[in-house]
Amino acid sequence: MNYLLARATIFGESKEYDLAIQDYDRIINNIEDSSEAKEARAKKGFIKLTNNQFPEGWELYEYRWSIRGKKFLIPELKNFNVINKNILVWAEQGIGDQILFSSLLFNALNTTNNFTISLDPR
Numbered sequence: 001m002n003y004l005l006a007r008a009t010i011f012g013e014s015k016e017y018d019l020a021i022q023d024y025d026r027i028i029n030n031i032e033d034s035s036e037a038k039e040a041r042a043k044k045g046f047i048k049l050t051n052n053q054f055p056e057g058w059e060l061y062e063y064r065w066s067i068r069g070k071k072f073l074i075p076e077l078k079n080f081n082v083i084n085k086n087i088l089v090w091a092e093q094g095i096g097d098q099i100l101f102s103s104l105l106f107n108a109l110n111t112t113n114n115f116t117i118s119l120d121p122r
Helices: 002-013 017-030 035-050 054-066 095-109
Strands: 086-089 114-117
Touching: 002 017, 002 035, 017 035, 035 054, 086 095, 095 114
Parallel strands: 086 114
Antiparallel strands: none
16 A cells, blocks of 8 residues: 555645545555554645645544654643643644744743743744
8 A cells, every 4th residue: 555655645745636635545445544544644634724624634634643653652632731740842833833822832831830842943
């Protein structure tokens, strides 16, 4: 299936989204729980987001966290009522999103948690 993933990626980068999604769907349907299927879901989600199909796009894009070979896996913070914890805030998105969401840092820093913040130096 690696060839399908490579081909779908090329189609996606060439903006031939329908062909890319066809290949991603073949991967997802044939090897449902593999690392390749998770990567196919994440990349399909990115294409959906690119085409303003937000509900499905965001749902599929979440698979980016479960792709094998990532540098580290980070537990998802599900409960914001935590105290005295070490919390990493990292720059996953672009500079515009970092600027937009930086206004939330003030609220976070006023808690009793210890924060390490990673941002674009710009």
